[in-house]
Amino acid sequence: MQHAEPLDHGVAETPSLGVDNRKLLMWLFLGSEAMFFGSLIATYLLYRGKSVSGPFPGHGFEYNIPYTSVSSFVLLMSSLTMVLALAAIQRGDQRGLRTWLLATAMLGLVFVGGQAFEFTSFVEKGVTIHTNVFGSSFFTLTGFHGAHVTVGIVILLSLFVMALRGRITPENSLTIELAGLYWHFVDVVWILIFTLVYLYSAH
Amino acid sequence: MATIAQPLAGGISHSRWHPVWEWMTTVDHKKIAVLYGVTALVFFVIGGIEALLMRIQLAQPNATFLTADQFNQLFTMHGTTMIFLVVMPLGATFANFLIPLMIGARDVAFPRLNALSYWIFLFGGLLMYSSFVLGGAPNDGWFGYANLTTRQYSPGHNIDYWIIGLTILGVASIAAGLNFIVTILNMRAPGMRLMRMPVFIWMQLITQVLLVLAMPALTVGSIEVMFDRFFDTNFFNAAAGGQPLLWINLFWVFGHPEVYILILPAMGIVSEILPVFARKPLFGYPVVVFSGIAIGGQSWGVWVHHMFANGLGTVTESAFAISTMLIAVPTGVKIFNWMATIWGGALRFKVAFMFAVSFIAMFTIGGLSGVTHAVVPADLQQNNTYYIVAHFHYVLFGGAILGILGGFYYWMPKVTGRLMDEKLGQVNFWLVLIGFNVTFGPMHIVGLDGMPRRIYTYPAGMGWDLWNAVETVGAFIIALGVLAFLYNLWHSVKHGELAGQDPWDARTLEWSIPSPPPEYNFEEIPVVRARDDWWHRKYTEAADGRAVAIPAGAAVDTGRHGDGDGDHHGIHIPSPSFYPIVTALGLPIMGYGLIYFFPLVFVGFIILLLGVYGWALEPVVH
Numbered sequence: 001m002q003h004a005e006p007l008d009h010g011v012a013e014t015p016s017l018g019v020d021n022r023k024l025l026m027w028l029f030l031g032s033e034a035m036f037f038g039s040l041i042a043t044y045l046l047y048r049g050k051s052v053s054g055p056f057p058g059h060g061f062e063y064n065i066p067y068t069s070v071s072s073f074v075l076l077m078s079s080l081t082m083v084l085a086l087a088a089i090q091r092g093d094q095r096g097l098r099t100w101l102l103a104t105a106m107l108g109l110v111f112v113g114g115q116a117f118e119f120t121s122f123v124e125k126g127v128t129i130h131t132n133v134f135g136s137s138f139f140t141l142t143g144f145h146g147a148h149v150t151v152g153i154v155i156l157l158s159l160f161v162m163a164l165r166g167r168i169t170p171e172n173s174l175t176i177e178l179a180g181l182y183w184h185f186v187d188v189v190w191i192l193i194f195t196l197v198y199l200y201s202a203h
Numbered sequence: 204m205a206t207i208a209q210p211l212a213g214g215i216s217h218s219r220w221h222p223v224w225e226w227m228t229t230v231d232h233k234k235i236a237v238l239y240g241v242t243a244l245v246f247f248v249i250g251g252i253e254a255l256l257m258r259i260q261l262a263q264p265n266a267t268f269l270t271a272d273q274f275n276q277l278f279t280m281h282g283t284t285m286i287f288l289v290v291m292p293l294g295a296t297f298a299n300f301l302i303p304l305m306i307g308a309r310d311v312a313f314p315r316l317n318a319l320s321y322w323i324f325l326f327g328g329l330l331m332y333s334s335f336v337l338g339g340a341p342n343d344g345w346f347g348y349a350n351l352t353t354r355q356y357s358p359g360h361n362i363d364y365w366i367i368g369l370t371i372l373g374v375a376s377i378a379a380g381l382n383f384i385v386t387i388l389n390m391r392a393p394g395m396r397l398m399r400m401p402v403f404i405w406m407q408l409i410t411q412v413l414l415v416l417a418m419p420a421l422t423v424g425s426i427e428v429m430f431d432r433f434f435d436t437n438f439f440n441a442a443a444g445g446q447p448l449l450w451i452n453l454f455w456v457f458g459h460p461e462v463y464i465l466i467l468p469a470m471g472i473v474s475e476i477l478p479v480f481a482r483k484p485l486f487g488y489p490v491v492v493f494s495g496i497a498i499g500g501q502s503w504g505v506w507v508h509h510m511f512a513n514g515l516g517t518v519t520e521s522a523f524a525i526s527t528m529l530i531a532v533p534t535g536v537k538i539f540n541w542m543a544t545i546w547g548g549a550l551r552f553k554v555a556f557m558f559a560v561s562f563i564a565m566f567t568i569g570g571l572s573g574v575t576h577a578v579v580p581a582d583l584q585q586n587n588t589y590y591i592v593a594h595f596h597y598v599l600f601g602g603a604i605l606g607i608l609g610g611f612y613y614w615m616p617k618v619t620g621r622l623m624d625e626k627l628g629q630v631n632f633w634l635v636l637i638g639f640n641v642t643f644g645p646m647h648i649v650g651l652d653g654m655p656r657r658i659y660t661y662p663a664g665m666g667w668d669l670w671n672a673v674e675t676v677g678a679f680i681i682a683l684g685v686l687a688f689l690y691n692l693w694h695s696v697k698h699g700e701l702a703g704q705d706p707w708d709a710r711t712l713e714w715s716i717p718s719p720p721p722e723y724n725f726e727e728i729p730v731v732r733a734r735d736d737w738w739h740r741k742y743t744e745a746a747d748g749r750a751v752a753i754p755a756g757a758a759v760d761t762g763r764h765g766d767g768d769g770d771h772h773g774i775h776i777p778s779p780s781f782y783p784i785v786t787a788l789g790l791p792i793m794g795y796g797l798i799y800f801f802p803l804v805f806v807g808f809i810i811l812l813l814g815v816y817g818w819a820l821e822p823v824v825h
Contacts, residue, residue, distance in 0.1 A: 015396055016389045021312045024385045032377055032415045039423035039453060043438070052444040129436055133444045136436035140427070 282345030307392025331368030406471030469606030481548025558609025565601025590650025621699030638680030786814025
């Protein structure tokens with residue numbers, strides 16, 4: 001004997017997670033990106049120590065940890081400036097928004113530039129993407145990360161131009177928040193890469 | 204309570220636009236569903252022809268109808284097509300049409316992103332198929348094991364098309380998945396709590412979460428193969444220390460959740476059809492929902508069962524044997540719940556119902572052979588034989604396709620306002636069901652008798668000749684059944700019997716609006732007070748539990764609140780946009796550039812950027 005579902009005669013609330021659609025989209029997208037970077041990091045970790053020839057960590061190649069620590073710090077500071085940019089627009093401070101957006105983009109550029117310089121030094125040491133499985137997995141992983149940072153810089157500069165034209169207000173500041181989420185994610189991925197690839201390379 | 208809406212000529216909504224432009228710029232989920240459906244059915248026919256060609260070759264021993272290389276292209280493209288260009292897009296077809304309607308929304312959360320997903324799918328499929336005339340189709344199997352797929356062992360462009368096509372298709376799937384998850388979580392009508400959602404919506408939610416998280420593993424594996432082929436990296440270069448197992452693991456970490464992505468939508472469809480034609484609510488709704496969630500979660504822990512023959516060692520193999528047997532449990536639970544739904548019901552044997560019932564039977568058979576694969580020593584006998592081919596066709600054809608065909612019979616009246624023909628549907632059903640069993644049943648036998656997979660011919664006297672001939676006959680019976688289906692579908696669009704709003708006396712919200720639905724779906728967003736809310740608006744329960752129709756005019760207070768003023772002028776519909784198709788176009792251009800002429804990659808990228816910028820700066824409603 002089937003029993004009827006009790007009908008709800010109470011007030012019907014609008015069911016929703018309570019998070020703006022675009023913000024939820026960004027979080028879910030970052031979840032997908034986490035799996036993407038996870039697979040790249042897994043590849044790198046699988047091939048640790050497995051190169052047959054050519055330099056790799058512990059065999060004729062060492063990372064420059066102090067150098068990379070500085071560029072990691074730069075990227076970390078860019079997350080701080082991103083937070084300051086969001087805080088600025090949320091209280092209506094247009095000048096603060098522009099300043100901190102530009103600062104974030106500039107710090108990001110310093111990071112990417114530092115990466116580019118670091119990569120040329122690796123090439124001089126005989127490690128390229130073609131050299132061995134270390135080179136392939138290292139440059140693919142850090143290359144995709146750098147590409148994500150670059151996309152972030154383009155987004156930040158676009159938002160900066162929009163801010164110059166007065167198009168960003170406290171009411172539509174969600175765009176800044178979304179850019180911030182993406183930027184912080186890219187930063188977190190770097191912390192993981194720095195830890196698992198650079199710091200954990202000591203044998 | 205039936206409101207007959209005349210189907211409008213030319214589509215779901217009328218417009219002053221030229222029809223081609225209208226379809227190219229649509230952001231309406233119902234139109235996008237039609238685009239997905241038509242495209243997927245075309246690929247279904249092509250994939251079917253590929254199968255028929257293979258079956259002609261295999262009907263006799265030592266046949267010379269096809270060369271080995273042609274055969275390799277056919278089985279690769281048949282598998283790739285059926286999985287990525289048919290079953291997944293058909294899932295997207297139903298998801299697109301039904302999700303907003305079943306949750307009481309006007310569209311998905313991101314209509315332009317929805318359009319983008321379709322166009323990327325179309326262009327990815329076209330790029331992959333262009334390979335047939337541009338040097339040869341992919342030929343290393345739908346699973347493309349490295350390092351066979353490296354340039355050293357697959358020197359032509361075949362695999363370039365496969366790897367680039369798959370990566371492009373993956374972007375489409377992820378974009379759609381993100382969209383549907385946000386839609387389901389955030390855009391339900393007032394009162395539609397999660398445990399009041401139709402089971403179809405639950406299954407889609409789980410499917411999309413799996414898609415969004417599993418696809419990146421394949422993307423990364425594909426990028427690694429792509430980089431090996433185009434940029435001379437070493438991921439799968441054995442001489443440099445590269446390992447095939449890297450690809451195999453990444454592929455199957457994606458691949459196992461993928462098979463649940465393929466079947467869960469069909470399970471959702473069946474869960475909607477059975478209660479309607481048994482005139483009983485789904486038995487054990489919460490258990491069915493939790494089983495679906497369990498299947499989704501457990502699907503991450505079984506992938507190595509595709510690798511039992513890869514020499515991973517007894518500990519690994521035992522662990523995954525156990526986890527594989529465990530995942531049969533929630534699936535079995537659902538089977539029992541469906542059977543209990545049918546038991547004691549006032550059954551109406553419409554074609555949709557027959558397909559849903561046959562799903563249960565055929566999927567169970569496929570599931571049983573699947574459980575036998577979980578026993579590792581048995582699997583070592585079965586692996587790479589036709590026994591495996593039998594298993595996955597029983598679950599994918601006997602499961603997903605039969606469920607989807609039932610879904611067409613059930614929901615086409617809502618899409619077009621006209622019923623598909625029941626008599627022709629019976630012909631369709633029996634031809635497909637019988638043909639399917641005649642084709643794939645014997646494969647269990649020849650597989651256990653030792654016939655390997657993916658062979659283009661076989662010697663006489665192995666004991667396989669008779670069954671192969673039988674299977675070929677079965678394949679042509681399927682073809683007849685599919686022709687009957689397609690004719691029925693096409694003919695009913697203009698000439699089917701008018702359906703009215705609720706031809707099946709169904710339970711869920713999509714049946715509360717006209718057929719076909721107006722562009723804005725709901726005149727007023729409904730307030731949901733129960734599971735199967737539409738049913739409860741029509742019927743209340745007598746003291747003995749019988750459903751009693753609520754007389755028209757004495758309807759229970761619907762408690763509707765509108766966001767319009769009774770006519771649709773107060774409802775804002777997202778405007779059409781051509782930026783999704785422009786953005787999508789950038790991807791295949793980049794793909795061809797990578798294969799033939801690198802500067803083209805930058806051209807494609809710029810088109811992509813222009814599309815994205817135009818999109819970002821365009822208002823949603825203008």
